[in-house]
Amino acid sequence: MQPVDKYLKLPRHLLPPAPDAYLVGGAVRDLALGRQPADYDVAVPGDAQRFARFLADRAGGGRVVELGREAFALYRVVSATGVWIDITPLQQNDLETDLHTRDFTINALACRLDSGEIIDPLAGMKDLQRRMVRMVSAANLQNDPVRLLRAHRLAAVLDFQIAPATDRAIHRYAHLIRNAAGERIWTELQSMLDCPTAADRVRAMADDGLLTALLPELTPLRDCGPDRHHAYDALTHTLKAFKALEELLFKPAQQLPPAAADFVAGLAPPARHALQLAMLLHDIGKPDSRAKGPDGAYHYHGHAASGAQLADSVLRRLRAPNRIRNAACFLIRHHQRPLHLFLNYSTRAEGRFFRVCGAQTPSILLHAIADTMGKKPPPTPAQDPLQAFLSDRLTHYVTEIQHRRREPPLLTGRDLIDHFGLKPSARFAQLLDAVEEARLAGQLRDKPSALRWMKALLNNQH
Numbered sequence: 001m002q003p004v005d006k007y008l009k010l011p012r013h014l015l016p017p018a019p020d021a022y023l024v025g026g027a028v029r030d031l032a033l034g035r036q037p038a039d040y041d042v043a044v045p046g047d048a049q050r051f052a053r054f055l056a057d058r059a060g061g062g063r064v065v066e067l068g069r070e071a072f073a074l075y076r077v078v079s080a081t082g083v084w085i086d087i088t089p090l091q092q093n094d095l096e097t098d099l100h101t102r103d104f105t106i107n108a109l110a111c112r113l114d115s116g117e118i119i120d121p122l123a124g125m126k127d128l129q130r131r132m133v134r135m136v137s138a139a140n141l142q143n144d145p146v147r148l149l150r151a152h153r154l155a156a157v158l159d160f161q162i163a164p165a166t167d168r169a170i171h172r173y174a175h176l177i178r179n180a181a182g183e184r185i186w187t188e189l190q191s192m193l194d195c196p197t198a199a200d201r202v203r204a205m206a207d208d209g210l211l212t213a214l215l216p217e218l219t220p221l222r223d224c225g226p227d228r229h230h231a232y233d234a235l236t237h238t239l240k241a242f243k244a245l246e247e248l249l250f251k252p253a254q255q256l257p258p259a260a261a262d263f264v265a266g267l268a269p270p271a272r273h274a275l276q277l278a279m280l281l282h283d284i285g286k287p288d289s290r291a292k293g294p295d296g297a298y299h300y301h302g303h304a305a306s307g308a309q310l311a312d313s314v315l316r317r318l319r320a321p322n323r324i325r326n327a328a329c330f331l332i333r334h335h336q337r338p339l340h341l342f343l344n345y346s347t348r349a350e351g352r353f354f355r356v357c358g359a360q361t362p363s364i365l366l367h368a369i370a371d372t373m374g375k376k377p378p379p380t381p382a383q384d385p386l387q388a389f390l391s392d393r394l395t396h397y398v399t400e401i402q403h404r405r406r407e408p409p410l411l412t413g414r415d416l417i418d419h420f421g422l423k424p425s426a427r428f429a430q431l432l433d434a435v436e437e438a439r440l441a442g443q444l445r446d447k448p449s450a451l452r453w454m455k456a457l458l459n460n461q462h
Contacts, residue, residue, distance in 0.1 A: 272322050
């Protein structure tokens, strides 16, 4: 960051000059960094509602929405372009008192709306220069524990470091994160997952204790492994696999063949978030599934199914959206399927894999690639037959299978009735699934071939 003048250039179409009114918090930070703020917070002494109406009039048809409780009233001005400006009264009608209640010095900045002058009683501008997230006070973190997670989110979004004293405070008060509202945790977590450096922050959270305070289900993973398949305990494996997944998601061209890389680059945020959460939670079923076999080694049979059930409760607690929660749990429940396909490959098994996994097939394969990379010191995909197999399956899916899945089914229940005289029953679903698996495996191309195939299948069953 270049040295910043003590005056900011404000967006005057949104924030006209006004005495005794201050832009505060993250918007000042972002403008100082040359970033576009997502929204704006303005603090005023006295009547916040009156000032909100003033801004709405000046914002060209903006509207005012009252939020919060009476004692903590907030007035949101929504501009004609959809930008939010939140107006709040200054705490104790004093700007410096207000800034001292904030979370981090880089957010304890204010800017006068009349002149653009920056007011910085806590040296937040120096911390911007140092690229440092530093707490205003430990008490402020205690009073609002979601700020513990916000420190890591800001470090991820801005590519900053957390000051050592702040990191020690996070470690000291990590257990308080359990008191924070799930909705607020999800907001911070989602923003972190959007960053290409989220894995570094997740590892830092593991080091300072915040990760296992937030997700206590991860703690017992330290006691699972290493074993003949894993060079690390299950928690270390999870962190390494999460890092590998991040590389796949944010640098796909460096990791995957062109067609697969193009597909991954186009994944929507909910699909990425589901993958990331599934990777964090994919082994949480292991501790309760742990059993020693006749060979003296520990086994974890059924951990995928039990892990999916546990993950569902975790993601409900975190208030993850239903779409993301359902997708993540599906990935966890089926995350071993690619390995089983590799070990027991046949065209019929591949067709079943594509049918069962459906539109989630690419995510399950991506998960499996990263999972494999996190088990041992990573060879290149070309050196690892499992990684090469998974990468080939992913390419095959995005270039061929997804197009086949969009085509109408070759046979329907009516065909089973009309051509074979069958009566509707639960058996219909099994027969039609078998046709679909053969089609996805490339064994059937059209209806006549499907009818001949079905005739042979029914004859063999008699």
